[in-house]
Amino acid sequence: MASPSPPTTTTQQACAACAHQGASSCPPNCGLAPYFPADKPKRFWYARLMFGMERILGFSEAEKQGIRPNGSTVISMAAVVYLADARVEDPILGAYGRIRKLQQQLDRLKAERARHSPAPSGNGKPSPS
Ligand SMILES: [Zn+2]
Numbered sequence: 530m531a532s533p534s535p536p537t538t539t540t541q542q543a544c545a546a547c548a549h550q551g552a553s554s555c556p557p558n559c560g561l562a563p564y565f566p567a568d569k570p571k572r573f574w575y576a577r578l579m580f581g582m583e584r585i586l587g588f589s590e591a592e593k594q595g596i597r598p599n600g601s602t603v604i605s606m607a608a609v610v611y612l613a614d615a616r617v618e619d620p621i622l623g624a625y626g627r628i629r630k631l632q633q634q635l636d637r638l639k640a641e642r643a644r645h646s647p648a649p650s651g652n653g654k655p656s657p658s
Pocket residue numbers: 543544545546547548554555556559560561562
């Protein structure tokens with residue numbers, strides 16, 4: 530099976546970030562195009578709302594230079610995209626909504642497992658052994 534080709538950095542159409550700034554096409558090797566393709570304008574909109582353009586450019590540049598995310602001043606672009614996509618999915622709760630859904634799923638699975646596993650021996654009576 531052929532692996533998908535990596536995202537291209539030169540596009541005919543401006544990425545969502547460049548389009549937002551009024552450009553009709555990206556500059557060569559646009560650093561934001563892989564993260565904010567033209568068909569994901571809402572992702573860029575939320576990312577910009579949450580982090581601001583300057584910080585997004587800073588995170589992108591840090592990643593280009595191989596600066597490791599440290600969670601406070603630098604986060605990875607993958608995290609920016611994840612948080613922005615979570616907002617697209619759930620504008621109110623964002624990433625918290627995803628975590629809450631996973632927690633509910635985990636609680637359901639734990640309850641199901643408890644129903645199907647043998648009852649614990651602690652029924653109030655001393656065990657025969
Ligand atoms: Zn671009």
